[in-house]
Amino acid sequence: MMDTTWLHVFFGGLMALAILIYAILDGYDLGVGILMPRGNIQQRDQMIASIGPFWDANETWLVLAVGILLIAFPDAYNLVLKELYLPATILLIGLIMRGVAFDFRAKVSLDNKNTWDNIFKIGSLVSALAQGYMLGQYVIGFDSSWTSQGFSVLSAICVAAAYSYIGAAWLVMKTEGELQKQAASWARRCGWVTFLGVASVSIVNPIINPSVFQKWFDFPTALLLFHIPLISIALFVTNDQILKRIPLEKDFGCWIPFLGVVGIFFICFQGLAYSFYPYVVPGKLTMMEAASATESLEFIFIGTAIVVPIILCYTALSYRVFWGKATELKYY
Amino acid sequence: MIDTLMLSRIQFAANISFHILFPMITIAMCWFLVYFKIRLHTSGDPVWMRAYRFWVKVFALTFAIGVVSGITMSFQFGTNWPGYMETVGNIAGPLLGYEVLTAFFLEATFLGIMLFGMDRISPRLHTFATMIVALGTTTSAFWILALNSWMQTPSGFEMRDGVAFPVDWMEIIFNPSLPYRFAHTLIASGLTASFLICGLSAYRILKGDSKRAPLLTLKTAICVAAILTPLQVFVGDLHGLNTLEHQPQKIAAMEGVWETQKGAPLLLFALPDEKTRSNHFEIPVPKLASLILTHDSEGEIKGLNEFKNEHPPVAPLFFGFRIMVGIGMLMLLLSWTGVWQLIRRKSVNTLTLKAFLVMTFSGWIATLAGWYVTEIGRQPYLVSGILRTSDAVTTVPASSVTISLTLYLLVYTGLLIAYLHTLFLMARRAVEIEEISPQEQHNSTSNFPLHSSPMNLSPLLAKEPTS
Numbered sequence: 001m002m003d004t005t006w007l008h009v010f011f012g013g014l015m016a017l018a019i020l021i022y023a024i025l026d027g028y029d030l031g032v033g034i035l036m037p038r039g040n041i042q043q044r045d046q047m048i049a050s051i052g053p054f055w056d057a058n059e060t061w062l063v064l065a066v067g068i069l070l071i072a073f074p075d076a077y078n079l080v081l082k083e084l085y086l087p088a089t090i091l092l093i094g095l096i097m098r099g100v101a102f103d104f105r106a107k108v109s110l111d112n113k114n115t116w117d118n119i120f121k122i123g124s125l126v127s128a129l130a131q132g133y134m135l136g137q138y139v140i141g142f143d144s145s146w147t148s149q150g151f152s153v154l155s156a157i158c159v160a161a162a163y164s165y166i167g168a169a170w171l172v173m174k175t176e177g178e179l180q181k182q183a184a185s186w187a188r189r190c191g192w193v194t195f196l197g198v199a200s201v202s203i204v205n206p207i208i209n210p211s212v213f214q215k216w217f218d219f220p221t222a223l224l225l226f227h228i229p230l231i232s233i234a235l236f237v238t239n240d241q242i243l244k245r246i247p248l249e250k251d252f253g254c255w256i257p258f259l260g261v262v263g264i265f266f267i268c269f270q271g272l273a274y275s276f277y278p279y280v281v282p283g284k285l286t287m288m289e290a291a292s293a294t295e296s297l298e299f300i301f302i303g304t305a306i307v308v309p310i311i312l313c314y315t316a317l318s319y320r321v322f323w324g325k326a327t328e329l330k331y332y
Numbered sequence: 333m334i335d336t337l338m339l340s341r342i343q344f345a346a347n348i349s350f351h352i353l354f355p356m357i358t359i360a361m362c363w364f365l366v367y368f369k370i371r372l373h374t375s376g377d378p379v380w381m382r383a384y385r386f387w388v389k390v391f392a393l394t395f396a397i398g399v400v401s402g403i404t405m406s407f408q409f410g411t412n413w414p415g416y417m418e419t420v421g422n423i424a425g426p427l428l429g430y431e432v433l434t435a436f437f438l439e440a441t442f443l444g445i446m447l448f449g450m451d452r453i454s455p456r457l458h459t460f461a462t463m464i465v466a467l468g469t470t471t472s473a474f475w476i477l478a479l480n481s482w483m484q485t486p487s488g489f490e491m492r493d494g495v496a497f498p499v500d501w502m503e504i505i506f507n508p509s510l511p512y513r514f515a516h517t518l519i520a521s522g523l524t525a526s527f528l529i530c531g532l533s534a535y536r537i538l539k540g541d542s543k544r545a546p547l548l549t550l551k552t553a554i555c556v557a558a559i560l561t562p563l564q565v566f567v568g569d570l571h572g573l574n575t576l577e578h579q580p581q582k583i584a585a586m587e588g589v590w591e592t593q594k595g596a597p598l599l600l601f602a603l604p605d606e607k608t609r610s611n612h613f614e615i616p617v618p619k620l621a622s623l624i625l626t627h628d629s630e631g632e633i634k635g636l637n638e639f640k641n642e643h644p645p646v647a648p649l650f651f652g653f654r655i656m657v658g659i660g661m662l663m664l665l666l667s668w669t670g671v672w673q674l675i676r677r678k679s680v681n682t683l684t685l686k687a688f689l690v691m692t693f694s695g696w697i698a699t700l701a702g703w704y705v706t707e708i709g710r711q712p713y714l715v716s717g718i719l720r721t722s723d724a725v726t727t728v729p730a731s732s733v734t735i736s737l738t739l740y741l742l743v744y745t746g747l748l749i750a751y752l753h754t755l756f757l758m759a760r761r762a763v764e765i766e767e768i769s770p771q772e773q774h775n776s777t778s779n780f781p782l783h784s785s786p787m788n789l790s791p792l793l794a795k796e797p798t799s
Contacts, residue, residue, distance in 0.1 A: 054444055060437050070406070089411070104750060293495075
């Protein structure tokens, strides 16, 4: 039989990439939703305007990630979604509510606008929490004991805080004036919560997962991983120092905090991926065990190799079109 | 107590029925928007911009609901139908994957540019972005219908140890029923969008909107509907012949034919009874079913009794088919009446406007009726001849499915009410205000009056123009 490991690794890598891009992109727009201030309608309008042109495409990365799981690792797809049946339902309802609220708010009367904004905020929060809970359950191997539930709740808070953190950093980059200052202070607070969350997950994870412990504390390879905690701590601290000084002269470097958070996401993701490779469901299924037929993988590989670079190009084009500070959102 | 299988079937039906309502509008409506933009470029008449501006809002709202309800679908296969992916995942997976790769990203990204980028890019580039979105939605329809058609008429695969493996991808994608289903569905989308445009435009006019834009969109959509309805009758007939060839049990149920017979009558009405395996209260038209289906008045039609235990439930197909065809006939009648009035009087009278208002969502009903016929018509199989629906269902406990189903139903009902309410609210607002951008005021030449001449609208003009 022909060696098809490269195909499995390719799709595993692509799925990881899609999840990472999703966490960054939909992360910031979910975060902006979570941060919406109840009392200030003008700020809410500005915040919505900053994510308006992007949220739909951002969410598509989730469909791609789930799609690759379904195409390349159907057994893992079935297993994960069966185990996470109710959290997945809640995630979907959250995503539905916030997605439509975004559009309804622009088309209804002022009273109803407040209602839809509330739905947008709650929907964003519920989606982020559900994703964090699902991540926790996934990491722990779908266990319903009290410790595992506690870990999943911790993970849920951690993800919601991280999304708020990147959302606030996005606002620092895309807005100006009062809102920008406000966003910087949100970002600092969310940054610290995220830091505590990431630190506790990093400590708890190897304690309850023996295989993860082995991977991280097996000398001398562990020395090569030393950069992961170091870089993330450095990024958290630098970001906090910059955010403290926002707005800088001539709005210099307003994009640095956002880039910093992207770096943190990247590093944390790398840590998670390293912990569980080559498992696609930790402790249960490896990529090779869960993979679908070679004929199918080859067929979709061709399309992926051609289309994904094109997608990245026009995504970049879209960010170029809406470059700079967000302006008033006009529907035409 | 209802079991997980039945609950999962209801949940899937609820999800997909709700979802399909919105793409059915957006697929064709985006081409309407492209047309408005092109007319704007070629004529320079700003009224096309105003037509675009109103309908792009309807489009954006509809599209958003379509996107989020579609995400649910990509999870459903795993949460409720694991057997589907286990058995035919090698084929279904890549087709869904190509839909995401070639359509979802394209439409989502360019939608952002189309909705919010008008001030940031040139007008022609904006029209181009609109066209890309239209192309994206149509491509998406192609892939999902390729998969759906393959489930109806599978080909280009082989079974090894109970699992389907691809042999020829061209045969899989262009399976026997795809061309007919694709054409039938696209035209249905065209009709759904046309009647929505007619209905809301008529509503604006009835509410005293004397501006040119609603009359213009009404005229455009009436003409499109008048062309598409007869075309749909023709394509629908071809699709029926294709179904007769590949899924005769579905046709037998649609026609309520129990015993194989030559010169079968067309039943205008009947009450099919699966217990006695016969019909009550038949109103037949002799030999017409054979004539339509075999193009020969003595042609043979296979009866349901040839497919005992292997045929779908009869009543939903029998009635679903009649509802779809009935609405199609009303659409034909109304659109041609509209065209006839436009030719004779250059306007549409109040009664016809009211009829269009009643028919605003007729496309939805016809679409759902048609989809129920084709999907229930595939039962008891999920994938014809390969996988039974009952073998694909999840082992998740019924209580979990009850919770998720209840949540979905609540959310969908709320959203449907909010959607309908908002559409009519937007229409009423448009009656009061006409949005003209400063740029447009600056550019527009005096050659184009903002309002129609009274002659055009004589029966409709009630109020003074508002701006």
